[in-house]
Amino acid sequence: MTDVLTAVLWLAGAAFSLLAAVGVLRMPDVFTRMQASTKASTFGIGCLLAGAAVQMGDFGSLIRVASIGAFLLMTTPVAGHVIARASYLADVPLWKGTVLDERRQQMERDAAKAAKEAPAP
Amino acid sequence: MLELITQATIVILALAVLMAFVRIVRGPTLPDRIVAMDLLGVLVVGLIVVLAASSGVRATLDAAIVIALIGFLGTVAYATYVERGDPQ
Numbered sequence: 065m066t067d068v069l070t071a072v073l074w075l076a077g078a079a080f081s082l083l084a085a086v087g088v089l090r091m092p093d094v095f096t097r098m099q100a101s102t103k104a105s106t107f108g109i110g111c112l113l114a115g116a117a118v119q120m121g122d123f124g125s126l127i128r129v130a131s132i133g134a135f136l137l138m139t140t141p142v143a144g145h146v147i148a149r150a151s152y153l154a155d156v157p158l159w160k161g162t163v164l165d166e167r168r169q170q171m172e173r174d175a176a177k178a179a180k181e182a183p184a185p
Numbered sequence: 186m187l188e189l190i191t192q193a194t195i196v197i198l199a200l201a202v203l204m205a206f207v208r209i210v211r212g213p214t215l216p217d218r219i220v221a222m223d224l225l226g227v228l229v230v231g232l233i234v235v236l237a238a239s240s241g242v243r244a245t246l247d248a249a250i251v252i253a254l255i256g257f258l259g260t261v262a263y264a265t266y267v268e269r270g271d272p273q
Contacts, residue, residue: 088220132250142257142261156214
């Protein structure tokens with residue numbers, strides 16, 4: 065029974081990790097790559113950890129596996145946010161099919177407003 | 186039967202590691218490479234956990250904890266570097 069559960073969890077986890085890697089390889093720009101990697105890898109690793117906990121079954125390894133899982137769940141969103149912010153501020157080019165860039169629109173509106181209020185002499 | 190499943194899991198994870206490596210080599214900008222490195226760290230943690238569970242050596246899990254910690258710190262450090270410097 066535990067073997068079957070472990071097999072299912074490990075195969076699901078490996079499939080999700082592979083999907084994350086395919087996303088990182090195939091997506092067109094940094095931000096889409098990042099959303100493929102962070103979400104899928106979190107869930108994939110969660111499945112792998114759960115399978116390992118079921119397979120080992122003793123309390124010490126359960127604590128270790130749970131702490132790895134909790135740590136990854138806490139840090140992956142933070143790391144994704146930090147990379148996204150850094151690469152946006154560093155003007156990494158967006159994909160050409162991007163439909164919404166609110167910060168750039170706001171900056172253009174501000175620039176137009178400033179030009180209207182203070183016309184060049 | 187679990188033997189076979191374990192082998193298949195390890196092969197699939199190795200394939201994913203290979204894809205992350207391809208992105209590290211090809212990635213046009215530095216943030217691409219950082220994202221791929223982050224994914225690589227997570228995949229290595231998963232690989233170590235699967236190997237630890239299949240071989241029954243519990244001490245290996247401590248290595249996975251350490252790699253998860255250091256991977257996060259490295260990602261944040263690289264991101265601060267990108268925010269200050271040239272992304273190319």
